[in-house]
Amino acid sequence: MQQSPKYELIANELRKRITTGKYQPNELIPDQVALAEEFGVSRMTIKKAIDGLAMEGLLYTRRGDGTYVMGDISLKIEQNSPAEEHLGLTASFEEGRVTSKIIQFDIRFPSESLQKHLKLEKNEPIFEILRLRLLDGRPYVLEHTYMPQKLMPGLDEAVLMNSIYAYLKNTVNLKLSGAYRRIHALFADELDVKYLECKEGDPVLEVEQVSWLDDGTPFEYSFSRNKYDARSYNVLDIG
Known part of the structure; x- marks a missing residue:
């Protein structure tokens, strides 16, 4: 490795x-x-x-x-994350604290919206991944992720149980560069209630993200959802 x-x-x-x-x-x-x-x-x-x-x-x-x-x-409580962070969730905590539950793992062709976000043609397949990430065994974040298959043809369930970002960097040898995020609040939907221990109508923090390689190629389009009291993001501005 x-x-x-x-x-x-x-x-x-x-x-x-x-x-x-x-x-x-x-x-x-x-x-x-x-x-x-x-x-x-x-x-x-x-x-x-x-x-x-x-x-x-x-x-x-x-x-x-x-x-x-x-x-x-x-x-800087541990539930906070820098808004600029793009190393993946697992890298933010000590080894063994973050685990994963795979809810969905499919290959399909991208919609027009996904073609735009991932700069793909309509006949280029993508992975669609839905994972529940747990911190110390408790539901922490629900991740809905889309990734181009051509960039990571060996992606499988064994990888999804751990850190996808570590796999991309250390096994596929992709050079991850940065991400654009849009953070906003929504109400809990059926999946949030089922997997994040939310109640119907609870506020949920959603992070919409596009991540790219050092050559500008998008490798991820995702939505991460947290229960309102589970996590926050911070931005430091120093003059």
Whole structure:
């Protein structure tokens, strides 16, 4: 299996230092030169790791002064997710906490709407996937996902039980780049009531997403639905 990029490994270590209190709120962390020397990497790699943690709301940089831990990281409860995150759900939690239940896994031809979102012709088949993701055994998010078959012909139920994104990166060797998200609130539908332990009429947070590769090719169009009290998304804006 392909190892995670160095900047991700470094970001994981820095994140651990923040959440365990080794780096305290409002504390100035070591500069990029010192961190580059500690981890044996370039400053560019350190910058990429720090930029990622800044997008999560854990760090911020003052020009000419350095990089600090955010003053109040209590808002970063584990149910929150950065709106910019595109590493997949499993990568957001410790190993073994996220599991999957496959509700639907089919191959079909795309509708006109899916052709547009995934830049496909009408005769190019897609995977249609409906999964319930559980966190510590409890319903967490209901994911309805469409993916082009041509990009991942080996996708099967064994993959769906784990992380699709890890499979795409480490097995298929696709280079995932970014995502566009539209986040809005709706009322619970029949599937939400059945799988997310919602009551009829409960608010549900839906995230509509298109994700693409580094060459601009869309590889996913999805809808993720959370019960109103299960998860939130955050955006950090620092002037």
